[in-house]
Amino acid sequence: MSLFQATQSIKNAVVLINELDxxxxxxxxxxxxxxxxxxxxxxxxxEEEEKLQTAFNLSAGDLELVVQTLEFFLQQAAYHLAKPAVFAEQLKQVGVAEEKVSTVVETWQGSARDTIQRLKHRTLAPKQLTDVNWRLNLQMAQASATKQKIPNAMFELGVTDEDNSEKEKIxxxxxxxELYQFYNQLETVQKQLDGLS
Known part of the structure; x- marks a missing residue:
């Protein structure tokens, strides 16, 4: 199992990481x-980034690369539920110095459980569906046609932001x-979700 590949960006970041105080x-x-x-x-x-640039003697771009790469390493460890020994080996394979590997792995060991739990609760979409209301209507006539029956369905979806602060109705x-077509699309999504679990 490979947690990450030694891309040029990662190689550049690793050089910077190895030189950090x-x-x-x-x-x-x-x-x-x-x-x-x-x-x-x-x-x-x-403000903190400026202080870090001074403390580590890095340019803004180099600091961003270091932070993003370290975030990526930790996210991959969380996603793969990496054991400390495996994580350490993977870091060494991309060129991270032994001393830095030890620090990263110790930090990971101390925070892995909490980090994984918090990441599990993170959502991919900024809004979440909280409730669904619906009703059926039947249009019986209009000025140009007196004997017609046009059924339609009205949906009201309640969605909230991640922090549940603002509720919106769609x-x-x-x-x-249209409803039948939408239903078929939902069926396809359901089959794909079932296939993942």
Missing amino acids: SSKFPLLLSRIIQKLHLKDERTFSE RLEFTHD
Whole structure:
């Protein structure tokens, strides 16, 4: 099993990681792993990034590469539920220095359980469906045609943001054919989900 490939970007980041001040490196890692589950939030504020650039003697671009690569390493470890020995071996294979490998693996060991739990609760979509209301309507006539029956379905979907702060209602209307087509698409999605589990 390979957690990550030694792409040019990773190779460049590894050179920078290996040169980082070893006394400050654990603090950087600790902060990264604390914020790993927060999808839309930056790991460091602009002010903190400036301080880190000075502390580690890195350009803004190099710091971003280091942080993103360390985040990637930790996300891959979480996704694959990597054992410490396997994680260490994978880091060594891409060229991370022994001392830095030890620090990354120790940080991972201390935070793996909490990190994995928090990542499990992270959603991919910014909005989540919370409730569904529906009703059927039957249009019996209109000015140009008196004897007609046109059924349609009205749906009201309640969605909230990740933090459940704001509830929004989305209203949809389907004809019989549109609803049947939508149903078939949902069936396809369900089969694909069943295939994954």
